[in-house]
Structure formats: C-alpha cells, structure tokens
Amino acid sequence: MIVVRDAEVRERDATLLPATSFDAAAGEAVVVRGANGAGKSTLLRLLAGMRAPSSGTVRIDGRDVVSRDRRLRRSVAAMIGLPPLAPDLTVRDHVLLVATTWSASGRDAERLAGQVLDELGLHALATRFPHELSSGQTQLFGLALVLARPCGALVLDEPEQRLDADRLGLVVAAVNRRREAGAAVVVATHSDALADGLGGRILWLQGAA
Secondary structure, eight states, X not given: OEEEEEEEEEETTEEEEEEEEEEEOTTOEEEEEOSTTSSHHHHHHHHHTSSOOSEEEEEETTEEOOTTOHHHHHHEEEESSOOOOOTTSOHHHHHHXXXXXXXXXXXXXXXXXXXXXXXXXXXXXXXXXXXXXXXXHHHHHHHHHHHSSOOSEXXXXXXXXXXXXXXXXXXXXXXXXXXXXTOEEEEEOXXXXXXXXXXXXXXXXXXXX
C-alpha cells in the first residue's frame, strides 16, 4: 500500500528529512519515532501529499502521491495538526459533514458518524461547539474527523497529544480497528504506550547528521 524509497526533503541548506525508505502493507502499522526535528512530521506530510520530496519516491496504492489526485485523497486520511473548524457547527455537525462527503448514502453517514463519536467517547459532547471543548477533547474531535471516512492509508502525527491514559486507550483501539480492517497505518509518536498498543514495526529517524 505505502512504498517510500530514499525520500529526502531539503530546504536551502537544511535537510528536513534524510533519505528514508520503508514499506507499509495493508493491515500493517509502522510507528515512526525519533527526537524532535528528526523529520517525523515531514515524512508524514509527504505521505499526505502536503509537500513533495526533494529526491526519492513516495507511492501509495501504486500511485505517486499528488495532493490534487482525487483517488489519492480517497485513499489517504491524515491528521497532521488539528484541521480547520467551523465555530458555528457542533461536534456532531462536523463529523457528519465529513462522513456525508465520503459515504454512499445519508444513512451510511449517520451510522458512521455515530460510530466514531461513540468509539472516541465523544457522544456526550456531540452538541457542543469547538470552543466549548477541553484541549484533550479537541484532540479526540480532530481524530474523529479523520476516522469518519474510509481510507486505505491512515497517517497520524502524534495523536497522543493532550490525552490522558484512558483516552489514549480509546485512540489505540480505534486505530487498531482500522488496521484490522485493512488500512496501512503510519503513526509518528513520542509515546511508548501508543507504540506498544499499535504493535507495529518501528521506524527510527535519526535526523540529519
């Protein structure tokens, strides 16, 4: 599903991501680890089509990663920072909007939105607006917007931020459900608990020498 070969990102004289290679098959998790500045977020941005490699290749589902390719956008669900939020839409409104965009029918969208809210412990917060959420609740809300759509590749940048141990357990369970359903999962994290919970291969980034 995901094939990265010697992907490198340079900006002027700085190397943001040293040449990196790895594969992630359908149903497999790869956990990206390394110190701050090692290139974890940069690598995930390549997978999400948010920037292009300076050299090397990044392919998902047999295609070069190009953000304007609708087939790629349908294949890849990514959380790299919090997505833009509409202040006048509730939590449920946001999740349902995403689910409706990608679902075959309104009934499917309603079912999927309810499922995602339940599995992340957000059902009781469904009628709140974004500004009424705590930082941890906002993190889960952002993740819900990513999970409320189908994907062949799931890309998450430090989803553990601002979460206590119980909420982190919800995230591990939700991500593993997608992996078990066949998604290739790539997660960058500083959390040992998250890495252990996903149980995938570890890709260590050392950063530029």
